[in-house]
Amino acid sequence: MADKEQVRRALAGVTMPDGRGSLAESGALSEIVIHQGKAYFSITVPAAQVAGAEPLRKAAEEAARAVPGITSALVTLTAEAAAKPAASAAPAKPAQPGPGSQAKVQVAGIRHIIAVASGKGGVGKSTTACNLALGFAAQGLRVGVLDADIYGPSMPKLFAIHGRPTLKEGRTLNPMQGYGIKVMSIGFLVDEEAAMIWRGPMVISAIQQMLREVDWGELDILVVDMPPGTGDAQLTMAQNVPLAGAVIVSTPQDLALIDARRGVAMFRKVEVPILGIVENMSYFIAPDTGKRYDIFGNGGARAEAERQGVPFLGEIPLTMSIREKSDAGTPVVVSEPDSPHAVAYRGIAAKVWGILEGGATQRPAPRIVFDA
Ligand code: ADP
Numbered sequence: 001m002a003d004k005e006q007v008r009r010a011l012a013g014v015t016m017p018d019g020r021g022s023l024a025e026s027g028a029l030s031e032i033v034i035h036q037g038k039a040y041f042s043i044t045v046p047a048a049q050v051a052g053a054e055p056l057r058k059a060a061e062e063a064a065r066a067v068p069g070i071t072s073a074l075v076t077l078t079a080e081a082a083a084k085p086a087a088s089a090a091p092a093k094p095a096q097p098g099p100g101s102q103a104k105v106q107v108a109g110i111r112h113i114i115a116v117a118s119g120k121g122g123v124g125k126s127t128t129a130c131n132l133a134l135g136f137a138a139q140g141l142r143v144g145v146l147d148a149d150i151y152g153p154s155m156p157k158l159f160a161i162h163g164r165p166t167l168k169e170g171r172t173l174n175p176m177q178g179y180g181i182k183v184m185s186i187g188f189l190v191d192e193e194a195a196m197i198w199r200g201p202m203v204i205s206a207i208q209q210m211l212r213e214v215d216w217g218e219l220d221i222l223v224v225d226m227p228p229g230t231g232d233a234q235l236t237m238a239q240n241v242p243l244a245g246a247v248i249v250s251t252p253q254d255l256a257l258i259d260a261r262r263g264v265a266m267f268r269k270v271e272v273p274i275l276g277i278v279e280n281m282s283y284f285i286a287p288d289t290g291k292r293y294d295i296f297g298n299g300g301a302r303a304e305a306e307r308q309g310v311p312f313l314g315e316i317p318l319t320m321s322i323r324e325k326s327d328a329g330t331p332v333v334v335s336e337p338d339s340p341h342a343v344a345y346r347g348i349a350a351k352v353w354g355i356l357e358g359g360a361t362q363r364p365a366p367r368i369v370f371d372a
Helices: 004-011 051-065 125-138 192-196 200-212 232-240 254-269 300-308 320-327 340-356
Strands: 033-035 038-045 072-079 110-117 143-147 167-169 176-178 181-185 219-225 245-250 274-280 312-316
Touching (some): 038 051, 125 245, 232 254
16 A cells, blocks of 8 residues: 655655755645545645646656556645735626627526636536536436537536537527436537637637527526636626526635636626635545545635625535546436535535525525625
């Protein structure tokens, strides 16, 4: 059995990019957790260097995996808290009702459309969207998923759906089906490379088509997996899709929270209610001992939600099985329905549905205030 010390020794061979010596000695390494041959740890880097630290993260993962007895490693980058720029927290001014709101024509037959969004990529937005949708279905709701993450569509893989949608009549497409959910993704229609070079207006029109020229039928809820980030394309989308609200996914790391704040501000600007924040990869629980490890500085998203006055929807633990089941196209809500993480996703789905339906949960529905 491999132990922490062996992993730490292996990480002594990984050098920090800024001449701070080895990763093991740099002070940037978190506690190392080993569970069933899998190693989990995080690396703290200055906020400005997070984007450039991906090779370091990969090297650390590889070094850990090379330790005999370690089968896989999950390494996350954490931004140094000191680098947190407060300026980006400024609340957005509410947008004037204008052309944006006029474009929001409801889609017949769909009761609520919600967006799942994140300030940046890689925080688990698509995984959350998929399991949240399955959580709604577990409540007996009729659910659809629209994969609007045009540059990196994940839903075909997450739902293990292959093939192409069939044409119903005229221009209308039949949605694909996975685990009882209707799914439409650009990934079913065009090659990934083709969509990569699309510009804003093409992206918007593709999304509008997937929304309005697909035979969704009667749905209680349509979950839209938004493209990550808060650029023009995302803003235009938020303006053009008749959204009942948005769920923001964030990791506990400061940098991600800054991005999450931008996400909140963007939806406020276009008067889309924030349904709440989900903290993903929140903490790690060793299944054998039940011991909880807050290796990534958990709790930030809850505090941030409070600061922003938006509901906190819940925490999803960092779990290897979430990644593995996602990769296998058998998301945990269907493949491990009794696991704590599946329970967490269903709990978030129940909360969101309660908010949408106007306080059907035990807690009163939060009042969503737009004016600063
Ligand atoms: P995004 O849509 O934000 O880019 P994804 O949903 O594609 O992110 O997730 C990025 C990676 O992280 C995927 O490999 C996914 O399986 C993994 N992942 C997401 N959430 C978790 C979690 N809670 N625990 C472990 N791995 C996760």
